[in-house]
Amino acid sequence: MTTASELPRSVDATLELLTSQGYLAERQLATVTFLALRMGRPLFLEGEAGVGKTEVAKVLAAALGRKLIRLQCYEGLDIASAVYEWNSAAQMIAIRLAEASGDTDREQLSSDIFAERYLIKRPLLQALEPDVAGAPVLLIDELDRADEAFEAYLLEILSDFQVTIPEFGTIQAPQPPIVIVTSNRTREIHDALKRRCLYHWVDYPSADRELA
Ligand SMILES: Nc1ncnc2c1ncn2[C@@H]1O[C@H](COP(=O)(O)OP(=O)(O)O)[C@@H](O)[C@H]1O
Ligand SMILES: [Mg+2]
Incomplete structure (x- = not known):
């Protein structure tokens, strides 16, 4: 089992961390990732399909030795399947x-x-549970596929990292998960959710980066 490593202490260290897992990262992505980790804010990655958004979450979980919890979004995704x-x-x-x-x-x-x-x-509740390896990486993948009502619910969870179950009580994460939200931009994600997160548009790798 891998053990949790410290969060990177600089943009350079973050760039190294991503690169160490074979991820071709531009400095801008390393910068926004570093800030999200430092500030404990969700990272919102938007861009065309195949540019490496999902991969960022996988690479971070692997490099930091954290559990990866993935919520794949789709039309009709509801609380029973997500929470x-x-x-x-x-x-x-x-x-x-x-x-x-x-x-x-x-x-x-x-x-x-x-x-x-x-x-x-379900994944969102699992992500609030403590883990010996440290707070997990929560990947909320392709949020643009989910309905807007679900987005509103998500906003609530991302605000206080807690879920209230009427018959049971409130479950709060002792340590907030590292959250990565992705969207292929088949529709706009609400500003309210974007404001919660640090935003980055992921572009196709530039030729020189790919050849480097
Ligand atoms: N910057 C990158 N460095 C290394 N591999 C990449 C990069 N971007 C994409 N890939 C590879 O391309 C494939 C698609 O990436 P993925 O993260 O699933 O794309 P997206 O989630 O943006 O649709 C994956 O196999 C991934 O390993
Ligand atoms: Mg993806």
């Missing part, structure tokens, strides 16, 4: 068992079935 869902089949069994054994204390039963072990954690 959490109750395991209703298991809850139902628990209810039947309680009934069969004559446990009729409603309060007790409802607090029993809304316990953590019936909670199915």
Whole structure:
């Protein structure tokens, strides 16, 4: 298992970190990545398909020895797939068992079935959990494919790195994840979300960089 390494201390160190993983990085990208890591702000990467946006998250996770948690966005992506869902089949069994054994204390039963072990954690919730290797890298990939309602919800999570589950309570990340958001710009992402993040337009590699 890899162990977490320190965050890079300079733009140069960040450039080296990206390059060490075989990523061809321009200084501008290294600069904005360095700042995002330092400031604990999400990094928003926009650009054409294939320019290396997703790769930045993979490379960062590998270089820093962090877990990579990926949320692939698509039309219709909802909270049940992105954040959490109750395991209703298991809850139902628990209810039947309680009934069969004559446990009729409603309060007790409802607090029993809304316990953590019936909670199915999806990527956004997983990313809020502590990890021995340090806060994970959360990749929110191709956000432009998700609906705007989901974007609004995401904005909330990215503001305070916490999720409130009505039946359960609030789960807050002890240490915010390193967040990379990507978009292929098939539509505009709202300014409110962009303002939360450090933004960078990723261009095709220039010829001299590719040949270097
Ligand atoms: N700057 C780069 N340095 C090294 N490999 C790159 C770079 N940009 C893209 N690639 C490679 O090209 C492929 C597509 O990159 P990807 O990150 O999936 O693109 P995007 O997410 O922007 O659509 C990947 O296999 C990746 O390794
Ligand atoms: Mg991608």
